[in-house]
Amino acid sequence: MKTISRLRYFLYLSILIVGCTTGKKALQKGNYDQSVFKSVDRLKSAPKNAEAMYVLPVAYDLALKEHLRKIDEAKVSSDVLRWETILSHYQKINQLSDEVNSSPVALTLVKNPQKYINEVEDSKYKAAEVRYTLGVNQMSENNRVSAKSAYYNFEKAQYFYPTYKDVKNKMDDAYWAAVVKVVVQPVKVNSSYYQLSNQYFQDQVSEFMRSYQTNRFVIFYSEQQANAQKITPDQVLRMSFDDFIVGQTYVKERVEKLKKDSVLISDSRANGKVYGTVRATLSVFDKQVSSSGLLAMTIFDYQTNKIIRQQRLPGTYLWQDSWASYKGDERALSKQQLQMTKRRELLPPAPAALFVEFTKPIYAQLVDEISYFYNKY
Known part of the structure; x- marks a missing residue:
């Protein structure tokens, strides 16, 4: 009897684990990106898993729509750093596409997952442009505190777009204007x-x-x-x-x-x-x-x-x-x-x-x- 009870316990545990790893729970909670990643991962180990096959296309469609909606909202917002938000969402869409492309089974369920390469590059350039402009304005205030903030903005601009204008020189200028020299x-x-x-x-x-x-x-x-x-x-x-x-x-x-x-x-x-x-x-x-x-x-x-x-x-x-x-x-x-x-x-x-x-x-x-x-x- 004890052996039968243990078998039932492990069978129940296995069913529970499978349910967790197909992405269904993440989908129900509205975590659409996570649901996509979990369902693809499940299909890699169990290509015929029915639940994962159902969850993936639904989760991908919802995730894509959510990111595109947030991109549209950010584009019309007054947030000076909105291009960083836009960039983040385009990158997340591309990550979803890469994840689907990593599984042959997933590709049969989500055909031609969208990828925004040019949009990502454009967003990086515009995000760098904003940070660069903020840094230049702060440097004009001619004080150490503003120079320190300018340095961080130039650093961000270089991160987004390393070759943007003379950002490296601007970052050096801001650093030496911000640094405290102690003898x-x-x-x-x-x-x-x-x-x-x-x-x-x-x-x-x-x-x-x-x-x-x-x-x-x-x-x-x-x-x-x-x-x-x-x-x-x-x-x-x-x-x-x-x-x-x-x-x-x-x-x-x-x-x-x-x-x-x-x-x-x-x-x-x-x-x-x-x-x-x-x-x-x-x-x-x-x-x-x-x-x-x-x-x-x-x-x-x-x-x-x-x-x-x-x-x-x-x-x-x-x-x-x-x-x-x-x-x-x-x-x-x-x-x-x-x-x-x-x-x-x-x-x-x-x-x-x-x-x-x-x-x-x-x-x-x-x-x-x-x-x-x-x-x-």
């Missing part, structure tokens, strides 16, 4: 001793600026690059470690009185096993070496020298070490405590290395801050 000055530190450590931070910042791609309309230059390319910046980014402390050391001692009962004291033939209490004094030393600093980050407008943004980014690095010593009977100590007494005090990293360590969290904040700030441009 990043070398990171300063008010100590000659930490110049080498500061260079590590400087190298990280320089690499980030070189690889920055979050916003295509922002370009970072070093001072050397700006001078070599004769760049007049829009903004200047200055950074300096004005306030920092390296190697501030704290040592704390904790003293614990330990005892352990029922410890085997001796074991002899005369007296047997003797148990007693053992005691010890444990001194635990905790050493911390703290290093911290603040990076002052300031962004200036180059023309006015006014501050656009100012932040102080903190960073801290804490180096720690622990060791111990004891007096008394070591049997009063746990294994972990005894292990600590075998450790010796370690020397902390050199000050230059500690400087590098506290700058690492500062760098992470700096990246986030710059990415957030320039994302709006």
Whole structure:
């Protein structure tokens, strides 16, 4: 009985799947394009499927009429971008035609499916013409925001019709009118001793600026690059470690009185096993070496020298070490405590290395801050 039930279940499931893949449900929901694609796909695997053979011509006719109706509506609309709508519908009609042509059975059901090659090319040209004109008008406004919009319009025009007029040159002009050029000055530190450590931070910042791609309309230059390319910046980014402390050391001692009962004291033939209490004094030393600093980050407008943004980014690095010593009977100590007494005090990293360590969290904040700030441009 279980076997029969399973067969019925799989038979029902197979019928359901076939119904879904013939395109009938999509047709009933008014998804005519989807219905065409599904019914053709079904006929490729099952050329004699009656339901798919019924669905295809009905769905194709309805899909074609719907697209042609929307094309006519768009042509008389006031939408400045109407040619993009028209193009989209012509392309969808051509996709339907290609799909029908991919199946011999489908071609017997939908004879000579229509294809609009010239109309597509004409629509692309007119769509590019509109975008190009919008871009030219926006460029005449002579401001960065409008230039950015113009760039996107020229980019669209080139997408629709790559050889349209001088669209490539217009796109380049719009880009450089829209881009924000930022000169990043070398990171300063008010100590000659930490110049080498500061260079590590400087190298990280320089690499980030070189690889920055979050916003295509922002370009970072070093001072050397700006001078070599004769760049007049829009903004200047200055950074300096004005306030920092390296190697501030704290040592704390904790003293614990330990005892352990029922410890085997001796074991002899005369007296047997003797148990007693053992005691010890444990001194635990905790050493911390703290290093911290603040990076002052300031962004200036180059023309006015006014501050656009100012932040102080903190960073801290804490180096720690622990060791111990004891007096008394070591049997009063746990294994972990005894292990600590075998450790010796370690020397902390050199000050230059500690400087590098506290700058690492500062760098992470700096990246986030710059990415957030320039994302709006």
